[in-house]
Amino acid sequence: MSTTSRETIERLLSLTAGGPTPEMADVYAVDAVFELPFLPPGAEQPEVGREAFRTHLLEGARIQRFDSVDNVRIHETADPEVVISEYRINGTVLATGKRFDLAIINVSRVRDGLIVSTRSYSNPLAGAIAFDQVDALLGGLVAEQSAG
Numbered sequence: 001m002s003t004t005s006r007e008t009i010e011r012l013l014s015l016t017a018g019g020p021t022p023e024m025a026d027v028y029a030v031d032a033v034f035e036l037p038f039l040p041p042g043a044e045q046p047e048v049g050r051e052a053f054r055t056h057l058l059e060g061a062r063i064q065r066f067d068s069v070d071n072v073r074i075h076e077t078a079d080p081e082v083v084i085s086e087y088r089i090n091g092t093v094l095a096t097g098k099r100f101d102l103a104i105i106n107v108s109r110v111r112d113g114l115i116v117s118t119r120s121y122s123n124p125l126a127g128a129i130a131f132d133q134v135d136a137l138l139g140g141l142v143a144e145q146s147a148g
Helices: 005-016 022-027 050-061 124-130 134-147
Strands: 028-035 064-076 082-093 099-111 114-122
Touching: 005 022, 005 064, 005 082, 005 099, 005 114, 022 028, 022 050, 028 050, 050 064, 099 124, 114 124
Parallel strands: 028 114
Antiparallel strands: 064 082, 082 099, 099 114
16 A cells, blocks of 8 residues: 555654654655755755755754654645645754744655655744844845845
């Protein structure tokens, strides 16, 4: 029996609740594409592919720990490959012990039980507050506004 798109996303969210872990990358296709449209100014889009994501997860595990995922809503669409997931990651910044919760919306395309693309939306201000990067975020916004 093949895995549905919804089941794939549910598996990812289950892994995320105890993450970030390298096993989360196993839910993605080898050439998966990750888009983060709300990245702060100056931040680069992630590299393509499962192994690049695995590296990102390993780096993330050095700075944060996820304790749970809640407020989960999964929306199936008219396209059986596309699933929209809404959720909140609750965690801790390891260096400071500061708690955070980040609301996220992902639009994912799943094929043959693996995620082939994801557009992930989260509030950059919430991330900046959690990781004490508000000044850097505001400086980047001012620089971007001045350049535009």
